[in-house]
Amino acid sequence: MTSPSQQPAVLVPYDAAGYPMLPATEAPAYVIRITRPATTPPPAAPHGKHRTRTVLALVLVALLVTAAAARCAGAGPTESPDAIVRGFFAALTARDGDQLTTYVACRGNPLCTGSGLTAGYQPPSDPRVLPTPPGTTERDKNRRTITVQYTVGGTTSTESIQMLRTRRGLLGHAWAIAAPPGTELDLRSNAHPRLRLAGIDVAARPIGDHDTATTLIGGPLDARPGPQPATFWAPPGLYTITAPGDQLYAPLETALAVAGGTDGPTTTTFTPTIRPDVLAQTERQIRDVINTCADQRTLKPDLNPAPATPNICPFHADTAYAITDTPTWAVDNYPRIALDVTDSDLVAVRTLEPGIATVTYRWTTDIVEPRRWNTATNTEQFAVAGYVELDHGTITWRP
Secondary structure, three states: OOOHHHOOOOOOOEOOOOOEOOOOOOOOOOOOOOOOOOOOOOOOOOOOHHHHHHHHHHHHHHHHHHHHHHHHHOOOOOOOHHHHHHHHHHHHHOOOHHHHOOOOOOOOOOOOOOOOOOOOEEOOEEEEEOOOOOOOOOOOOOEEEEEEEEEEOOEEEEEEEEEEEEEEOOOEEEEEEEEOOOEEEEEEOOOOOEEEEOOEEEEOEOOOOOOOOOOEOOOOOOOOOOOEEOEEEEOOEEEEEEEOOOOOEOOEEEEEEEOOOOOOOEEEEOOOOEOHHHHHHHHHHHHHHHHHHHOOOOOOOOOOOOOOOOOOOOOOOOOOOOEEOOOEEEEEEOOEEEEEEOOOOOEEEEEEEOEEEEEEEEEEOOOOOOOOOEEEEEEEEEOOOOEEEEEOOEEEEEO
């Protein structure tokens, strides 16, 4: 038995025998145990070839997603300004008008088509991009000047091409030709309303037309059917220009060199060539009129004596005598003429050497018979003028 001095120093009551009196405890709670069914363990990670295929598939998907995102954002490599200019001249060398639309906004221009440069066109030879001089700096990072040198028709030209960098998408950019090399063509002809330039048909503007024309680089100039109007952009090269002839004019065939670039439209006027036989036909018609006038027995021949009508006879004689008898004309020399094409599309007749006609008549101062007659002779120089036209397919001289 434990003595009181040996009792533990805790706040627990003890009974008379010296044993601790523990408090009554509650009955333990009833515990329900739920037994889970056994589950299948997860499959083991793939090994060997299966794992390799899975990794490759994930990498491929990641690359495709990255490429698509870059394309949408406009990121990625872009052509340099030099490469774009070289590509432009490569398209000219290939005579590929369709390919020009890749480098120049010229859709709608008749030369920027599959047939525009395939015939009647010689591209520039030996095109090359000249190196940028040392120390040259661009004030605008989005602009650059590319200097090119090329040869057209045996003549070497140097031209500066302005390049412009624009944003492409969210992150990228692209260089483009801001002002394409070449020139604006303004083709004019009164005799040939339609011209064939390289592989296209164009409508020539009248020579006297002073209206401002819209230059075509991209977009149609004329919505009407038929050939395109003649003011449009043309790239460097040597162009063959042709036009059919008729009874008055010989066919046209000439060459036009486009090189070096110009600040404004290049106006080219095509003067037609008169057929050689037109002069002979005109001279014959003029002589017929002169002979008919000389057959008239009057000092002032007139083939159309009606009032208010022009007198087409080129010669006449004046006399100081009131009384004369019937005169007689003789043509000593016919005039020598030339034909000139005017700006108004007329073939003008110009006298190079005047003709000579002699009139012989008698005169008197006696009023009553018998009269005393005296013989007089006058020599007259004369010129002819007028124009020549094609009247229903016939060469016709209009005095």
